Amino acid sequence: MSRENVITKLQIGIYLLNFVAVCLVAGIMTYSLREIVEVMDARNFLKAVQVRPWRPGTILFTSVTCYLMLMVLSGISQLWEGRGKWVRSMIMVGEIGFCIGTTFALNMNYDGLVLLVVADMIRGQKGGKQKLILLLAVTGLYTITDYNLLGRYFGMVPWDSFISYFSVSTQALLRGTRSIFVSMNLVLFILYMVLLIQGEHREKERIRFLNAQLESANLKLKAYAAEAEKNAETRERNRLAREIHDTLGHVLTGIIAGIDACITLIDISPEETRKRLVKIGDVTRQGITDVRRSVSKLRPDVLEKMELEKALTQMLDDLSHNAKAEIGFDNQVHPLKFHEDEEDVVYRVIQEATTNSIRHGHAEKIHISIHKKDQWLTITVKDYGKGCEIIEKGFGLRHMEERLKILGGSLEYEGHDGFLITAKIPIRWGEEYDS
Missing domain, CATH: 1.20.900 (Dbl Homology Domain; Chain A)
Incomplete structure (x- = not known):
């Protein structure tokens, strides 16, 4: 009870x-x-x-x-x-x-x-x-x-x-009866008050215990909030670092390759040199725009203006022209249209992979293919450069892995006979693609 x-x-x-x-x-x-x-x-x-x-x-x-x-x-x-x-x-x-x-x-x-x-x-x-x-x-x-x-x-x-x-005996009985009622009433009242005070004391203890738990939960919540804020800052720094690295790496690689070509052509064909310098200027301005948009948490500017396939084609044409590299692009997925976060990753992976092929592998021939199987989109970037026997993950490879991991994808690579990168992304195929 x-x-x-x-x-x-x-x-x-x-x-x-x-x-x-x-x-x-x-x-x-x-x-x-x-x-x-x-x-x-x-x-x-x-x-x-x-x-x-x-x-x-x-x-x-x-x-x-x-x-x-x-x-x-x-x-x-x-x-x-x-x-x-x-x-x-x-x-x-x-x-x-x-x-x-x-x-x-x-x-x-x-x-x-x-x-x-x-x-x-x-x-x-x-x-x-x-x-x-x-x-x-x-x-x-x-x-x-x-x-x-x-x-x-x-x-x-x-x-x-x-x-x-009343008689004397009856008077005594009546006095005793009334006293019994008074005493019983007092005893019941004392028991009632004891239980009431105990209940109030236990309620105070329960409230004190709940307050202590609440205070502990508040402290944990504050610690969690501080940790979450710190993690958010770290993720944001990494995001900006990836965006700037991908954009600047790609643009600077194209500029360096273009300038090297201009140095070679300046005495032979000044007119061709001028055309290349104009192209280098266009690539540089586009890179500056992409860096600014990356800092503003927006996707690459080129994806805002055109579809993914056209954006990839333009980027590869610019890189091929500036670096004097033969870049083949085999796309077996039509139309190449996904959600914005997926298109950003596809664009950045191909951009970073081709930039690394030219910058580190000094490749003059690169082949890129995109195909799908079931729910997976597979991107392969194969260059025929100097390759790498012992692969040490640098900034570019780490950031490609991070981008793919956000979408639940994976990255594989090997450096024998040139360098091969294989990226797999679980695409959310929807009505927009099926149509």
């Missing part, structure tokens, strides 16, 4: 116990007054108490009615818990009023109802300020309902006066 269920049952027990006590005290008072009237001893009774008591029927009706209203307000208070402090305050005032009404109807001969009201009120109080107000209210309530303090001033008839017309 959960602690909440135990607390609820204790509260119900307190209500039932007090209901029986109210009915018992009110019944004895009503019975005593009627017996006094029956034996014609009202004058002596009034002379002894020096006050005029309520009518017998009024005592029983008022006390039971006020107590039942108190129980109804208590039930409403629990159903409407959390509806707002003003609603709670109005219900609290009503409970105190009916508690005082019941106690006065009993001529202050039973004050156990105060504990009942306190048990109900304290369950819904949160915070030190509200509990201070509750403490003041309880102190005032006890003061008002204590017969020894204010009973005579309010014209209340003491309990002993009501039971004085």
Whole structure:
């Protein structure tokens, strides 16, 4: 059984116990007054108490009615818990009023109802300020309902006066019965308060534990955010490095090859030299534009202006013209049109591979092919340069691998009899390609 269920049952027990006590005290008072009237001893009774008591029927009706209203307000208070402090305050005032009404109807001969009201009120109080107000209210309530303090001033008839017309043994029994009800009420109230305080303590511990977990999660989140930001910065630096390396490497290789050709031709054919210099200028300006767009996180300028196949053809023609290299391009995929990120990778891989062939392999003949099988696009770049027995991955090869890895692709290469690069990309073939 959960602690909440135990607390609820204790509260119900307190209500039932007090209901029986109210009915018992009110019944004895009503019975005593009627017996006094029956034996014609009202004058002596009034002379002894020096006050005029309520009518017998009024005592029983008022006390039971006020107590039942108190129980109804208590039930409403629990159903409407959390509806707002003003609603709670109005219900609290009503409970105190009916508690005082019941106690006065009993001529202050039973004050156990105060504990009942306190048990109900304290369950819904949160915070030190509200509990201070509750403490003041309880102190005032006890003061008002204590017969020894204010009973005579309010014209209340003491309990002993009501039971004085019973036999001595019956008087002892009635006093003992009332004391038992008072004691049982106090015991149930203490148990109720102990469970309530334990529950509140455990709730505070649970909240403290959750706060500690939340703080730990916040620290981990901050560390993760810092690490993510650092990784993002690293990826961005690598991206810019790849873009600038690919663009500058390709452009500078073409410029160097073109200048070497111009040096050779300047004495033989000045007109051809002039044409080559104009071409070199065009390639240089295009390279500057690509570098600027790379820094601005955009794709190569040439892919913004034309389709991928035309862009590759133009790039290879420019490189072939400037470097005096024979470059063959065999494309078996028509149309050569994919998503932007895929086209960027295809363009950059071919650009970097051909640039490396001329710069490092001094190749005069290069063959490039593009074909597909199932969902895979395969790019091969084969040059007939000096090759490389021991391959040490430089900036270009690493960046080609990084680009392909982003799309889930792979890169293979070998340096016997020239240099061969094979790149595989899982293309997202869609309606645009199928059409």
